[in-house]
Structures are given as structure tokens and as C-alpha cells.
Amino acid sequence: MTTVLDPTSESRPEQRGLVPRPESLDGLTIGLLDISKPRGDVFLDRVEEKLAGLGASVTRYMKPTFTKPAPVDLRHEIATSCDAVIEALAD
Amino acid sequence: MHTMVEITTAKPPLPDGLVAIVKEDCPTCVLVAPVLADLADRASMTTITQDNAAFPQVADWVVHDHDLTYSWFHDIDTVPTLLRVVDGEPTERLEGWKRDDWEAFTGVNGLGVDLPDWRPGCGSLSVDPNRTDELAVRFSGSTMSSRRVEIAALEDEWEALYDRDWSDGLPVVPPIEARVLRMLEGTTRAPDEVVAVVPPDLADVTIEKIAINAVMAGCKPDYLPVVIAAVEAICTDDFNMHGVLATTMDVGPIIIVNGPITREIGMNSGGNVLGQGNRANATIGRAVQLVVRNVGGGRPGGVDRSAHGSPHKIGLAFAEDEVGSPWTSLAESRGFDEDQSTVTVWCGGGPQVFVDQLSRTPESLTKHFANSLKTNLAPKMAMMETLLVIGPEHMSRYREAGWDRARFLAELDSNLQLDTDDLIRGADGIDEGLPEAFAGNTIGKFWPGGIHVVHAGGATGLFSMAFSGWVPPPKGSVCTTKEITR
Numbered sequence: 001m002t003t004v005l006d007p008t009s010e011s012r013p014e015q016r017g018l019v020p021r022p023e024s025l026d027g028l029t030i031g032l033l034d035i036s037k038p039r040g041d042v043f044l045d046r047v048e049e050k051l052a053g054l055g056a057s058v059t060r061y062m063k064p065t066f067t068k069p070a071p072v073d074l075r076h077e078i079a080t081s082c083d084a085v086i087e088a089l090a091d
Numbered sequence: 092m093h094t095m096v097e098i099t100t101a102k103p104p105l106p107d108g109l110v111a112i113v114k115e116d117c118p119t120c121v122l123v124a125p126v127l128a129d130l131a132d133r134a135s136m137t138t139i140t141q142d143n144a145a146f147p148q149v150a151d152w153v154v155h156d157h158d159l160t161y162s163w164f165h166d167i168d169t170v171p172t173l174l175r176v177v178d179g180e181p182t183e184r185l186e187g188w189k190r191d192d193w194e195a196f197t198g199v200n201g202l203g204v205d206l207p208d209w210r211p212g213c214g215s216l217s218v219d220p221n222r223t224d225e226l227a228v229r230f231s232g233s234t235m236s237s238r239r240v241e242i243a244a245l246e247d248e249w250e251a252l253y254d255r256d257w258s259d260g261l262p263v264v265p266p267i268e269a270r271v272l273r274m275l276e277g278t279t280r281a282p283d284e285v286v287a288v289v290p291p292d293l294a295d296v297t298i299e300k301i302a303i304n305a306v307m308a309g310c311k312p313d314y315l316p317v318v319i320a321a322v323e324a325i326c327t328d329d330f331n332m333h334g335v336l337a338t339t340m341d342v343g344p345i346i347i348v349n350g351p352i353t354r355e356i357g358m359n360s361g362g363n364v365l366g367q368g369n370r371a372n373a374t375i376g377r378a379v380q381l382v383v384r385n386v387g388g389g390r391p392g393g394v395d396r397s398a399h400g401s402p403h404k405i406g407l408a409f410a411e412d413e414v415g416s417p418w419t420s421l422a423e424s425r426g427f428d429e430d431q432s433t434v435t436v437w438c439g440g441g442p443q444v445f446v447d448q449l450s451r452t453p454e455s456l457t458k459h460f461a462n463s464l465k466t467n468l469a470p471k472m473a474m475m476e477t478l479l480v481i482g483p484e485h486m487s488r489y490r491e492a493g494w495d496r497a498r499f500l501a502e503l504d505s506n507l508q509l510d511t512d513d514l515i516r517g518a519d520g521i522d523e524g525l526p527e528a529f530a531g532n533t534i535g536k537f538w539p540g541g542i543h544v545v546h547a548g549g550a551t552g553l554f555s556m557a558f559s560g561w562v563p564p565p566k567g568s569v570c571t572t573k574e575i576t577r
Contacts, residue, residue: 002248005266006238007257007303007385009294065566067334 022083026055031082033070034062040088047086102164104179106154109136109197112162112172115146117213120171123188124148126203134199141170141216162217163230169212173197187212224269231272235282235299239268252307257385259377259405263307274302277312278319279577286319287326289387290333291394296322296386301378304385308378308406313356314371317434318378320575321346321408324436325379329569331438335561336389341401341440342561342568345478346376346408347545349422350432352575353410360412362549365403365442365480365556376406401441409547415483416546417490424496424544425572432575437543438568439478439558443467447485448553453492456485457499460555461506465536468559471514471524473534476541476560476570482548485555500542507536538563543570 022028030051034040048058061078063070070078078085111127113120124147130136131152140146141162144155156162165174169186173196176182185196188210194200217226242251248265252258264270275282275298282299289296298319305318325332325344335342348358359369367373383389391400413420413429422433445463450456460479467477489499511532516524525534535541541563548554561567 001244002242002265002267003239004242004248004252005235005268005271005299005303006240007266007300007307007381009289009292009296009300009386009388010238011292011294065562067338067562067567068331069333 019084024055025051028056028083029081030056030058031078031085032058032060033078033085033087034060035066035087035089036063037066037089043088044086047088103160105139105161105165105174105176105181106137107176107178109134110174110176110181111136111138112141112156112167112170112174112215113138113146114141114170114213114216115143116216117170119188119210119212120146122206122210123171123203126188126193126206129202130197130199134197136197158229159217159222159226160230162215163226167215168218170215171212172215224273227272228268235268235271235275236297237271237299237303256390257307257381259380259384261377261405263381264309266303266306270306271299271302274306274310274312274315275299277302277315277577280319287323289322289326289382290389291336292386292388294386294388296326296382300386301382304381305374305378308381309370309374310378311356311370311374314375314378316575316577317346317348317352317356317371317375317408317432318382320434320573321375321379321436322382324434324571324573325383327571329564330436330571331568332383332387332389333394335438335568336383336395338561339396339398340561341397341399341404342438343401343404343407343440344376344379345403345437345439345558346379347421347435347437347478348375348408348410348433348575349413349420349427349435350575351430352432353413358408358410360410360547364409364412364547364549365407372409373406376403376408378406379408380404380406403441411545412483412547416486418486418496418499418544418546421543421545422572425570427572427574433572434575435543435570435572437478437558437570438561440468440561442480442556442558445555445557446553450488453488453494453499454502456488457502458506461503461536464503464507464557465509467536467557469523471518471521473509473511473514473525473536474538474541474563475536476543476563477537478543478545478558478560480545480547480556480558482552482555483546483550484553486546496544500544503542504535504537504539508533509536 032044034044051058127138127147137152139154139156139161141156173185174181185192190202190208193202242248249262252263280298284298285295287296301319301322305315356371358371389395411420421435427433447456447459468475511529511534514525515527515530518524
């Protein structure tokens with residue numbers, strides 16, 4: 001029998017469940033996160049229009065750069081002020 | 092082979108008084124066997140035998156060092172060794188056979204009168220190269236804290252490592268304890284030292300974890316300090332390994348090594364410098380990528396979202412040819428001294444060859460180089476970043492004309508100022524391009540400081556290489572240099 005040393009971090013990534021899917025968007029606050037890619041705003045403008053038609057209020061956010069994960073403060077702000085978030089990738 | 096014996100992992104006290112350490116597989120020990128018996132009789136000496144328990148004879152003054160704990164923990168290099176022991180610890184030692192010295196050491200005269208006056212000793216079994224790894228694991232393995240994973244006897248150990256998803260696709264060397272301990276000899280840093288936090292899982296990586304992955308990649312222990320420095324460099328916020336991994340572009344870390352260590356460990360800076368065939372070049376970059384994969388959890392299809400990837404994502408490290416260069420090295424241009432060993436990590440995509448076999452002046456060569464670089468990434472992209480690997484024959488044009496690095500960069504950049512009317516969206520019937528607002532101006536193909544230059548390649552061939560970059564600093568990845576320490 002051969003014994004080898006584990007090359008990994010020996011920690012499984014923490015599993016975090018999604019919050020339950022809302023029955024309706026009526027009266028909810030939806031965050032729209034622009035990741036700073038070209039024309040992401042075009043896509044999100046259209047999404048905002050559609051959401052407003054469903055009775056949701058929309059708050060817009062933007063990452064400083066698409067190359068890095070969103071700053072922790074921004075994530076916290078979205079988590080505390082929105083019921084759901086939509087993140088857009090666009091080119 | 093040691094079977095069914097109790098393994099001791101603590102330093103055992105030696106019997107007090109005189110002690111001799113011997114093995115039967117040593118002609119000098121065999122020669123002095125009668126002296127050992129004589130000293131047992133006349134000076135109550137204990138003899139510790141390494142190999143045959145019945146050598147020099149079965150007696151109450153003979154102790155078998157069956158697992159070599161006495162020899163290992165008391166640093167026996169040679170047999171025979173005479174020790175004077177007080178409270179279990181040697182206070183004096185004498186190696187080999189020399190009658191006068193033995194008589195003085197033991198205070199007993201007339202030893203081995205029929206024997207030659209002097210014979211050198213032999214190597215102790217505890218320093219036998221075929222055994223030291225096994226002994227190191229037995230006695231020092233407990234210093235490593237990684238989880239032990241057992242591979243069943245019927246399992247193919249190479250396949251087992253694939254099954255655990257620890258491979259980049261090529262076979263990995265099984266990281267058994269002996270190999271990892273040997274790898275750790277390559278650095279003076281403690282195995283439990285946390286070196287960096289590896290994206291994307293943001294997992295702490297210790298020297299020991301880097302050593303395990305370096306074993307798997309095929310590194311020699313001498314390469315370990317380079318791997319450690321490169322891991323430190325890519326795990327900085329500046330280098331942004333998370334983004335380098337997550338991007339849909341083809342990029343990966345490119346590791347350029349400068350300084351004396353490149354010669355000491357035999358890195359290639361010459362022919363086929365970016366290709367296969369040199370162990371250090373091939374395994375250092377691979378070890379770094381295995382750390383990202385195994386410790387950081389960065390895998391293709393997971394956080395690694397590259398659309399095409401690139402052959403060099405298996406790992407790319409190479410040395411700059413500093414000795415043959417008329418210019419300051421990359422590391423020197425980044426503020427380090429020529430006697431410092433460094434790694435520079437830069438995020439780049441695939442390289443493109445630049446062919447110019449007719450230019451005889453630096454002006455012609457530089458202009459042609461600039462023309463070629465205008466297509467780097469795409470002809471309409473500006474303010475980008477590149478890494479140039481200038482071949483020795485191209486470099487000779489600059490050497491002969493007395494151009495230095497600064498002159499070259501200035502001339503190159505002046506040939507890379509682009510008319511934005513050609514670059515805006517729609518220009519030349521191409522939708523891609525800069526926003527209209529940029530029209531009527533000039534713009535640099537590369538941002539100021541965005542051209543990195545090294546000298547490397549084979550002595551023959553009028554070629555250079557140019558890598559394309561990624562999102563330039565500060566938004567994307569910042570070229571980062573770290574000093575290599577042992």
C-alpha cells in the first residue's frame with residue numbers, strides 16, 4: 001500500500017443554499033449588477049424596463065472592474081438592500 | 092527490511108560509558124571484532140551493531156540497532172565509531188580504527204596487537220543513500236501535517252491520482268512522504284509557514300503544500316524556492332490570479348526567472364527556451380499551476396472559464412539569457428540587482444513568432460517589429476500590454492549599434508503610435524473598435540510601461556517572440572516580481 005500526502009487545501013468549499021424563489025416580484029427590490037463590460041448597460045436597461053413592468057423596484061450597481069470579484073462592501077450593500085440580484089455579463 | 096518491529100520515533104539514550112557502533116558489512120569493523128570483545132571484557136564497553144544482530148557475536152554486551160534509531164538520532168556517519176557516553180548522550184567520539192587513538196580514548200593498552208595500526212571506517216547504515224529517505228520519513232515524517240491518503244495495494248497509484256482529480260491531465264509523481272521530505276530540503280523555510288492565500292477558494296497554502304505539488308509536477312528540491320516565490324507572486328492582489336483564471340480569454344501566468352539561481356538549477360534560456368526538454372523550465376511552471384488547481388481549487392470548467400486556453404497554461408517558466416545580453420535584465424529594469432534571483436510573473440496569452448531575416452540596422456528591425464506588434468491581440472486594440480522575447484541574433488543588431496533597453500523601447504513606442512481614425516468602431520468596415528469619441532487622435536498600441544522585454548532563445552535564428560497580454564493594469568493584472576529566497 002502506498003501512502004501519499006493530500007495536495008489540496010483539505011477543505012470543501014462551504015455550500016451556501018440559494019434563498020427560496022419569490023412567488024412574485026411585486027413590491028420586491030431587485031438589484032441589477034453591471035460588471036463593467038461593454039454594453040452591459042444596454043442589456044440591463046432593458047431588464048430594468050421589464051422588471052418595472054412586473055411591479056418590482058430596481059436598484060442599479062456597478063463593479064469597478066469585470067476582472068475581479070465584486071468588492072465585499074458592494075456585495076454587502078446588495079445583500080442588505082435587495083431581495084434578489086441579477087448580474088449581467090455582456091460584450 | 093524491518094518487519095514486525097517496534098518503531099521508535101524519539102531519541103533513545105545510549106548506554107553510559109564506552110560504546111562502539113559497528114556493522115558487519117564493513118571490513119574495518121570485522122577487523123576490530125576481537126578488540127570489541129576485549130574492550131567489553133576490560134572496559135565494560137557496549138557494542139551497538141547496525142546490521143547483523145549476531146555481529147560481532149551473541150553476547151550481553153552487544154545491542155542490535157534494529158531500526159537504526161541509535162545511529163540516526165546520535166548522528167553516526169561512520170563505522171566503527173567509539174563514543175564516550177554520559178547520561179545517555181555522547182560527549183566524545185572517534186571514527187575508524189587507529190590503535191593509538193583507541194588506546195588513548197579507552198585508557199586500555201595493548202589493543203589488537205596483531206592488527207594493522209590504522210584502517211579508515213565505512214559509511215554508517217543510517218547515512219546509506221538507499222535508506223536515508225525511508226529513515227527520514229520514519230523519524231521526521233511527523234513534522235508534516237497534510238492528510239495521509241492511502242492508495243490500496245490493488246489500485247494503480249498513478250491512476251489513483253487521476254481519480255482524485257489532482258492532475259492537470261499529465262501523469263503526476265505520487266507525493267509519498269519520502270519525496271515530499273526530500274523536496275522540503277530545497278528550502279530553509281518551515282513546512283507549516285503560510286506563504287499565500289490561493290484564489291479562487293482563497294485557501295491558505297503552506298510550504299508543505301507547495302512541496303507536495305512540486306513533487307507531483309516533477310520538480311527537483313533545488314527548484315522549490317522558485318516555485319514558492321512564483322506562488323507568492325501570483326497570489327498578490329496586483330497579479331489578480333482569480334481574474335486570470337476566470338477570464339474567458341486564453342491567458343495564464345508566465346514565469347520569467349532572473350539571477351544566479353537560473354544557472355545553479357540549470358534552467359534553459361537558450362535553444363527551445365519556450366518549448367519542451369528542460370526539466371526545470373517544464374516543472375516549475377507546472378508546479379505553480381498545480382497549486383492553483385489543487386490548493387486554490389481553480390479548475391477548467393469551474394472558475395477557469397477560458398474559451399480556448401493555451402498550451403502554456405499547463406505551466407510556463409523560463410530563464411532570461413542575462414550572460415549573453417548587452418542589456419540590463421528584466422529584473423534589473425524592475426529595480427532588482429543582477430546578483431539577486433527573482434521571479435517575474437506576467438499574465439499573457441499565446442506567443443506569436445516575429446520573423447525578420449534581412450534587417451541589418453536596429454532602425455529597420457525596430458520598425459518591422461512595431462508593424463508586427465500592431466496586430467497584437469487585434470489590430471484595433473490599443474493601450475494593451477505585451478512581453479517580447481528577443482532572440483540573440485536579433486539582439487546582435489542592437490548590440491552592434493550600441494542601443495540599450497531604453498533606446499529600443501523609446502524607438503519601438505514611437506513606431507507604435509496609432510491613428511485613432513483607423514481604430515474606431517466601423518473603420519475599415521469592421522464593427523469592433525474604439526468608441527467614436529476617440530476619433531481624430533493618436534494612441535499608443537501599448538500603455539506606457541506596457542512593453543516587457545527579455546533576451547532569450549537559441550543562438551541561431553533571426554526570430555523573436557511576442558506574447559499577447561490581458562486587461563492592462565490597474566484593472567486587470569499587474570506584472571509582479573518577487574525575490575527568491577532559500
